Amino acid sequence: MRKDVTVRIKNKFGKKYRQGYPLIFKEAIINLDDLKEEGSLVTLTDESGSYLGTGYYGLQNKGFGWVLSRKEKEKIDKTFFEKKIQSALRVRSKFFEDRATTAFRVFNGEGDGIGGFTIDFYDGYYLINWYSEGIYTFKNEVVNSLEKLVDFKGIYEKKRFNTEGKYIEDDDFVTGERGEFPLLVQENGINFATDLNEGAMTGVFLDQRDVRRTIRDKYAQGKTVLNTFSYTGAFSVAAAIGGAAKTTSVDVANRSLQKTIEQFSVNGIDYEAQEIIVEDAFHYFKYAKKKEKKFDLVILDPPSFARTKKVKFSAAKDYKKLLKEAAEITEKGGVIVASTNFSGFGMGKFKQFAEEAFKELGEKYKIAEEFSLPEDFRTVKEYPEGNYLKVLFLQKL
Numbered sequence: 001m002r003k004d005v006t007v008r009i010k011n012k013f014g015k016k017y018r019q020g021y022p023l024i025f026k027e028a029i030i031n032l033d034d035l036k037e038e039g040s041l042v043t044l045t046d047e048s049g050s051y052l053g054t055g056y057y058g059l060q061n062k063g064f065g066w067v068l069s070r071k072e073k074e075k076i077d078k079t080f081f082e083k084k085i086q087s088a089l090r091v092r093s094k095f096f097e098d099r100a101t102t103a104f105r106v107f108n109g110e111g112d113g114i115g116g117f118t119i120d121f122y123d124g125y126y127l128i129n130w131y132s133e134g135i136y137t138f139k140n141e142v143v144n145s146l147e148k149l150v151d152f153k154g155i156y157e158k159k160r161f162n163t164e165g166k167y168i169e170d171d172d173f174v175t176g177e178r179g180e181f182p183l184l185v186q187e188n189g190i191n192f193a194t195d196l197n198e199g200a201m202t203g204v205f206l207d208q209r210d211v212r213r214t215i216r217d218k219y220a221q222g223k224t225v226l227n228t229f230s231y232t233g234a235f236s237v238a239a240a241i242g243g244a245a246k247t248t249s250v251d252v253a254n255r256s257l258q259k260t261i262e263q264f265s266v267n268g269i270d271y272e273a274q275e276i277i278v279e280d281a282f283h284y285f286k287y288a289k290k291k292e293k294k295f296d297l298v299i300l301d302p303p304s305f306a307r308t309k310k311v312k313f314s315a316a317k318d319y320k321k322l323l324k325e326a327a328e329i330t331e332k333g334g335v336i337v338a339s340t341n342f343s344g345f346g347m348g349k350f351k352q353f354a355e356e357a358f359k360e361l362g363e364k365y366k367i368a369e370e371f372s373l374p375e376d377f378r379t380v381k382e383y384p385e386g387n388y389l390k391v392l393f394l395q396k397l
């Protein structure tokens, strides 16, 4: 039986929860010690015992669990999960109908009413990401809902339980038939080779779909492109398909070379005409500056925190410096695509980094495009932190 705990919320946070804030966070809780078993159902009340909401206890990097309902009578059971997943599927109907895009998000945690897990669609396969032991105790509810609501080839999962959100290595197959990997998916007509059972990542970050399309359709034709922190080279592929004169992909991970070759190849692009470099991006910037190399389009997509032997990077502290280094090797009139998925600052702060970076260099720029999460990565206005993606296209004037 699932345990039931009452959690008392400090009065000063009562209003926040009454207005629909979904995250149960430490500072708000009075009786923290009563939270013992992950997956327990939690009744939130204010200090005088008035009902605020119902949620569950699940420890993740963001907090202590999520509010699921603000109706005291509502049961958190099979039907509850099924209804939320069903309405999430319904609002993605146009994605299911789009033959040129066969990979997208179908359930985005708190944005679809249940924080702590997400579900992505990969051409007939479903991939569930679990962010805490607590939400994982609802695995049957989620998997059974999918079994009832959709036709699928197979279901896979990623366990990202520990509080750093790190992935636990495992066989990620859940049910149905096993996929044959690489699994080829399409995105606005671009092919991507993916693998649902190889480590934490699948080969493509679905939240950058609109950015890739914009690069391909508006910013690539005839341009020299430097893609740093390139992973499997997805941005380079989009640029090459968009007619780039040449792409250069730089990533420090050894695996990126083979993976990038693969992404070019599944799109019929000769990878030998492109440059793929396994190196620390920060070194590459120094090298390019020294050699006076310049690019028309420079893409920056660093992890929020990165540490190599020589360099330590944190988006919050070092993004401005990164922008300056990029701007120094960008042609006049050229564009920097600056991206970050760090939820610790918002778009305003990110724009401020750009402002300061160009000011310190004595250069002028304009913001040519601006992106946050795409439509399938649904978010709710009560939890703006959930909209973590920030992408700016900065044109150097």
Ligand code: SAH
Pocket (backbone or CB within 6 Å): 203, 204, 205, 208, 228, 229, 230, 231, 232, 233, 234, 235, 250, 251, 252, 253, 256, 279, 280, 281, 282, 301, 302, 303, 306, 307, 308, 311
């Ligand atoms: N832009 C990619 C995703 C980037 S994920 C895409 O659109 O698919 C972040 C990548 O940064 C990882 O592949 C990681 O290997 C790489 N990375 C981390 N530190 C780095 C460094 N110092 N130099 C270059 N790459 C780095």
